[in-house]
Amino acid sequence: MFKATQLSKKFNQNYALQNLNLEVNAGEIFCLLGANGAGKSTTLNLFLGFLTPSDGSASVCGFCPQSAPLEVRRRTLYIPENVALYEDLTGFENLQYLSALAGVKNRNKATLEDILDKAGLASTAFHKRTKEYSKGMRQKVGIALAIAKDAKALLLDEPTSGLDPKASVDFHNLISEQRSRGAAILMATHDLFRAKEVADRVGVMRQGKLTRVMSTDTLSANALEEIYLQEMA
Numbered sequence: 021m022f023k024a025t026q027l028s029k030k031f032n033q034n035y036a037l038q039n040l041n042l043e044v045n046a047g048e049i050f051c052l053l054g055a056n057g058a059g060k061s062t063t064l065n066l067f068l069g070f071l072t073p074s075d076g077s078a079s080v081c082g083f084c085p086q087s088a089p090l091e092v093r094r095r096t097l098y099i100p101e102n103v104a105l106y107e108d109l110t111g112f113e114n115l116q117y118l119s120a121l122a123g124v125k126n127r128n129k130a131t132l133e134d135i136l137d138k139a140g141l142a143s144t145a146f147h148k149r150t151k152e153y154s155k156g157m158r159q160k161v162g163i164a165l166a167i168a169k170d171a172k173a174l175l176l177d178e179p180t181s182g183l184d185p186k187a188s189v190d191f192h193n194l195i196s197e198q199r200s201r202g203a204a205i206l207m208a209t210h211d212l213f214r215a216k217e218v219a220d221r222v223g224v225m226r227q228g229k230l231t232r233v234m235s236t237d238t239l240s241a242n243a244l245e246e247i248y249l250q251e252m253a
């Protein structure tokens with residue numbers, strides 16, 4: 021689903037990302053860890069087509085984000101730290117509008133309400149303006165759009181930063197459900213503990229390089245923290 025081959029990005033002769041080789045498959049969650057400035061957002065932005073590689077290549081579902089942006093956009097959902105919504109529209113209206121833009125065919129009221137419910141939004145919030153929504157509620161509208169689009173590739177940039185622990189757990193449960201329906205998920209996060217809980221594999225980035233990739237099934241949270249700190253030393 022996501023594939024990077026010798027993917028590199030330079031800004032003013034400095035590498036923000038250098039020779040990244042990575043594959044994230046359908047039904048897999050991969051968390052990118054690393055200090056501020058390590059190159060996590062740059063990686064996501066290259067997959068999203070917001071940036072052009074200096075060298076190497078990226079593909080999403082077999083399509084190049086730079087040469088086939090529409091094919092990539094159709095299959096991808098991006099959830100940043102703060103999900104941008106139309107503040108004067110309700111959560112339901114946002115989903116209706118954004119799913120229309122995404123070319124979703126079945127957009128009747130019952131279907132969209134069912135999707136908002138699956139995304140964990142309380143039914144009492146469906147028809148409230150999103151200017152009244154908390155950060156966690158906005159994330160849920162983002163997840164609802166992923167469900168509506170049946171997005172095969174999810175890119176998340178510190179989506180739980182600033183969420184309270186319960187909202188963070190809820191969010192990670194929703195992400196796990198997206199994995200179960202076959203999505204590939206690439207998530208940048210600073211939350212080592214949650215990354216260990218939710219991801220199938222984690223990768224540690226340092227100064228633009230992916231220095232370590234680990235499977236989480238045989239790793240404790242403490243071991244991950246220790247390895248992370250060693251990599252940062």
Ligand SMILES: Nc1ncnc2c1ncn2[C@@H]1O[C@H](COP(=O)(O)OP(=O)(O)OP(=O)(O)O)[C@@H](O)[C@H]1O
Nearest residue numbers: 031035036054055056057058059060061062063208
């Ligand atoms: N548009 C840009 N112009 C110049 N330098 C940039 C640009 N975007 C990112 N960089 C640099 O590239 C490097 C990687 O940045 P990036 O945002 O990918 O890091 P990050 O791991 O996502 O950090 P954070 O955890 O703070 O979000 C940093 O040194 C940053 O200053």
